[in-house]
Amino acid sequence: MSDIPTLRNYVAGQWLGEAAPFEVRDPGQRATILAHVVPADAALVDQAVSAAARAQKLWARVPVAERAAAVLAAADRIEAEADKGLDGLVRDVVLETGMLPAEITLEFRGAAFAARDNVEAAQVALEPQVLEDETSIVRIERRPIGVVAAIVPWNAPIVLMIRKFAPALVAGCALVVKTPPTAPIGITRLLAGLAELFPAGVINVVHGFGEAGAALSAHPLVRLVSFTGGGVAARAIMATAADTMKNVQFELGGNDAAIVLDDFDIEKQIPMLMAGAFHRSGQFCFAIKRLYVPDAIYDRVFDAMAAYLDAQKIGHPLDPATTFGPINNKGQFDFLQGLIARSRAAGAELIELGTPVDPARWDAGNYMKPVLVRDAAPGLEAVTCEQFGPVLPVLRYHDLDAVVAQANGTEYGLGSSIWTSDEGRGKALARRLDAGMTFINKNAQSRLGRRHMPFGGIKQSGIGSENAEYGLHEFTEIHAINIHKA
Template structure:
């Protein structure tokens, strides 16, 4: 039985009030495109202006709120969120497509982000003394209104990693969720915003182009945090330049995994490889998107990974046996399908394997079995593109110099991984790879939520943090004596 639409369906949030929009569009279940999960408000330009005004008004008092009070508001909100995780897991699966295990981890991680942020704010806020010809004290302060523009693939974690440090450091926010997958995020924000003064958190939904234009050009918005495609990121940078905003961006990726000749490829290693490729059906910015294998291990890797993929059950994420859900939307499904077809037409060998959990309803959703692509080269489209789907090209290499050149031969630089038993060699390669972070014998995320390392080149802006991202939403200033 399909549950009733959530409270936030078709609404937007301004100044503490959830407004039922006149104009709406539907949010559908990617595992069953005939199912309407809820509705999303189509905000007007005036609605966005009102959200900015609300944020600006709230900022002047919120920035003066003591740290202890901010942290206590965050902790109280986190404790309440814990109570509604179970009831929102299925909502998230139905609008996003992730399997239950992955969806629940996302929701739990939001609570962790809040609690760690509430602890970290005190360490972050400490003044720093610089010794030199004169005594200089470095202090930190918030910037003002922050626009948080988020994608559909992992909307809860990515939004909370920005909203939490923004408001803890004294800013206010206007959040723009993705139209394809806003409901679980907004259900969480509904709980969180109730623990803060009206206007600290505002939420607008609808046209990304229009809302983005307003947020990026309004001088009252002092920071823009965006996660999404590199092309959209470039457009945001151009539009934000007129008012010299601070920009925090996590953009596209084409992550390489480099497997050296001494790598241990036991069952656990192959499982880690598979998870690095197929988590969220490959719809992860920092997923493995191309594998380079030393020629002496090439056939072994192709064989073992193919065998691993053969046991993947693909189906509706709400089913406990499902190991991989559908792609989130038709545009992404058509794009990945087109990439695979073009690879076939170009002479590549595409091996599609896996198990359809429910063949009778397969065509009712954006389901896709995982594919391994061989017989391609560095210039092949499927190697150079950010596939964002359950498909992985595998290429052989001969020398370290060759594979470093191939791995770096991209405009992206988000993540990379090196698979070898020689840690010194892994570090040597990491120093040569154009990536914001390099993992050894794994391709995953940072378990410590204090840490974050945005991408290099066209994969992002702003550098590493040890304070849950708080510096992205603040400025440092010096007091000289």
């Protein structure tokens, strides 16, 4: 009898599905099967959406204060999982994503923060706006949009799921969450536990690949598809969603530029700069994808980055010696290996850095060393694409205006960052960049930023926003009432 668990779809409190399962494997030890997962076909997706639609009508009538209390209780449970560390769901997510335990523990804590932040934002975002003059009263109210299909990626599954879960539920919507095929275990187990806090059918979970996503996007009872992922899938969702004129919220990829100015503090800021590019082995949407460094300090900056990366230990995330984990899935790993090969064939100088923790088992997982591309040419594929992995092209520049033009000369527009000792210079340059977000001196949101900063991109990096009142509004629709005085 196999000890490998089977993960089914969770619909209105029941575990459903009998289709042939697919495997989820440990990216650091590909021979290890973590779970057999039963995908949802169109009929099961319909069952989940129909359950959500029935539950949503009742959930929308629950007072906002009670909905908020349930989401806050969910935040407490998520934080309790963070406190358990590897004795709880953190271990599941570490094994399926390949991310380090410290990163996943912080992800659970960040998810708890996100849930609480959305409850706080709801106090403003869901409050009716009332205007009055001598002849009439206008009330602008926000009501829940309805059933939300939340399609979640593999790279930060818990926090990215909660950034859809919390605003949807506090706004009065019901959810059907589609898990990422390579990282469905932690999400499913967490959501099944959180579902106890809500009426049956408010939270539903389905698994699968394109068929399940297409069934959700096409379903007439789904009123919003909230998707985090890549542009190819987003375009397919948008085309399908058009048939029923449903709303979409997309948080997509980027080709985020980082610009170092000549007053950059090399000794102090190199660790933060490297975290901005190589955190989670470069597998996060707003990672630095291309770095522009002034000619006057280029060699010193490059050498300092190389020294920092060469100290990294690449290995299995559960090995305490590891500081740099594997690539999550074989498809992304193969893309990155191809990108490296094509860049070398194009004449680029690539420097691989770091040390394997266990060289004998290197080929058993999706392991690769972090790579710097020295003096990368602007047209190199590694500069113009979204790598989504530990490959960073470093470009030398003389003219800041030319760098701004290069930074903006892409169809992407998610994030950007500026590295300087002069706040005024940083702010002035930030205003010239075409991006949904710009960070100065750290490629991350501060605690204040996580609460108040809209998260999302422009151009082909997204539609709509997550976070704060802006993100919560995505899960509502406007109802305006005009009262004429007698």
